[in-house]
Amino acid sequence: xxxxxxxxxxxxxxxxxxxxxxxxxxxxxxxxxxxxxxxxxxxxxxxxxxxxxxxxxxxxxxxxxxxxxxxxxxxxxxxxxxxxxxxxxxxxxxxxxxxxxxxxxxxxxxxxxxxxxxxxxxxxxxxxxxxxxxxxxxxxxxxxxxxxxxxxxxxxxxxxxxx
Numbered sequence: 001x002x003x004x005x006x007x008x009x010x011x012x013x014x015x016x017x018x019x020x021x022x023x024x025x026x027x028x029x030x031x032x033x034x035x036x037x038x039x040x041x042x043x044x045x046x047x048x049x050x051x052x053x054x055x056x057x058x059x060x061x062x063x064x065x066x067x068x069x070x071x072x073x074x075x076x077x078x079x080x081x082x083x084x085x086x087x088x089x090x091x092x093x094x095x096x097x098x099x100x101x102x103x104x105x106x107x108x109x110x111x112x113x114x115x116x117x118x119x120x121x122x123x124x125x126x127x128x129x130x131x132x133x134x135x136x137x138x139x140x141x142x143x144x145x146x147x148x149x150x151x152x153x154x155x156x157x158x159x160x161x162x163x
Contacts, residue, residue, distance in 0.1 A: 001028050002035075005118030008072035008134055010111070017110040025110045029100050033115040036094045039120050049095045058086045058124070059087035062116065065123025071132065073118055089116050 004012040017025060048055050063083040089112055092098045098111045116133060121132040129135040 001114050002118045002136070005114045006071050006073045006122060009133065013111050013114055029110055029113045033094050033100075034115040035136070035139055036090065036118050036120055038142060039124055040090065042095065042142070043124060043126070052091065055090045055095065056087055059083045059090055062086050062119045062123050066119055067068050069122045073115070073122055085112060086119070089113060111120050
């Protein structure tokens with residue numbers, strides 16, 4: 001799903017949303033939320049939860065960072081893909097724990113989390129990550145001090161909040 005978002009293949013994203021079950025779409029959104037959570041958590045020195053100001057900075061950087069990325073995602077997005085919509089997603093869904101289905105209309109509740117998370121992977125790449133795929137791999141490799149996969153924990157937390 002992230003690959004489709006980065007490649008600006010919105011028709012493929014819409015097809016997934018229309019053909020997959022609500023449960024499958026929910027699991028995909030949970031993974032997007034977990035990735036966005038990891039990016040926010042690892043890129044800010046502020047205590048959790050981040051402040052409104054910090055979230056707004058991340059939302060703006062996510063959208064503006066696409067311009068020079070060289071990725072196709074820079075030239076398209078769902079109709080609601082603005083820094084304000086990214087802020088709402090980060091503040092209410094990722095940080096606040098509200099289900100994306102209650103925050104966004106049906107046509108955007110899967111597309112916007114996928115697009116935003118892909119945009120964050122592209123725009124907010126840390127040192128050492130030359131591609132968005134490298135950034136994604138760095139996140140997948142994160143572990144807690146006791147060896148538990150950090151992203152898996154975040155996805156479980158998202159799924160729990162959604163129930």
